[in-house]
Ligand SMILES: Nc1nc2c(ncn2[C@@H]2O[C@H](COP(=O)(O)OP(=O)(O)OP(=O)(O)O)[C@@H](O)[C@H]2O)c(=O)[nH]1
């Protein structure tokens with residue numbers, strides 16, 4: 287069988303770590319569209335993504351993961367729609383140090399509702415070590431309250447292993463929901 | 478965040494508007510001009526009713542960021558202008574550098590204009606604007 291390609295989307299609030307996560311796992315130099323950040327109230331970092339991030343992972347069987355990161359702020363929501371088209375799954379990243387992380391979850395879950403409704407999503411909670419509230423259980427409940435099912439786990443987006451784990455959990459979720467033939471973690475952990 | 482109050486002074490704002498007006502008077506085929514930050518916050522705009530400066534600012538930011546990524550990918554050097562040639566209009570996007578911060582400029586015009594003519598007018602306006610801002 288010829289190699290397949292899977293399009294995956296990293297989304298979530300400004301500073302949650304979409305750009306960092308893709309850079310942590312991509313085997314090519316990621317395409318980044320970060321520009322100077324003027325919204326220090328949104329997040330006090332130097333740059334912010336204006337269009338998209340792009341990275342790739344090739345699995346041992348030759349299948350390819352195409353990783354797209356969205357901008358975080360809602361003024362770029364037209365990019366969310368463009369990037370979401372034709373995606374197999376969505377990774378929602380949460381920065382648990384933000385004022386209302388459960389609300390962030392609801393916002394992005396709603397924006398990527400199609401993927402969540404079909405159980406093609408996973409939620410990664412960042413900075414959980416230093417900000418353990420809301421708890422993972424509260425995020426589970428919030429996902430359930432929205433009428434969706436998605437695994438929730440804590441991650442450090444700076445760690446390759448953590449990001450690969452997110453992708454693996456996402457694939458298991460998709461497989462369980464759709465009996466889709468999807469790659470396994472064994473493929474991904476091979477460098 | 479309200480970009481206009483936080484990102485530019487009253488003096489700067491009036492300079493932007495004066496240059497926008499001058500450009501639109503010089504080139505009547507230009508129907509709208511928008512100046513925003515590289516990350517998509519509106520700074521100054523004169524657009525036809527019904528167009529959202531906030532949304533177009535974000536789109537200008539995305540398009541120019543993507544154009545720059547493509548220039549980098551293809552080793553093309555710095556990205557100068559971007560021209561969108563549409564059925565009913567032409568849209569020019571370009572950077573507007575000055576010493577304090579990099580801004581971006583979007584110009585909407587009918588497709589009746591000669592591209593060279595409007596590009597020349599916009600570039601001249603941009604240079605005058607940069608010079609004027611650097612004097613502050
Ligand atoms: N100290 C600490 N820093 C973290 C942690 N997780 C992420 N970061 C940092 O948070 C920042 C995230 O920035 P980006 O990757 O640009 O975030 P983004 O989601 O792409 O943001 P936008 O594109 O602006 O929406 C990076 O500087 C990471 O190093 C963490 O657990 N601890």
Ligand SMILES: [Mg+2]
Nearest residue numbers: 304305334335
């Ligand atoms: Mg980013």
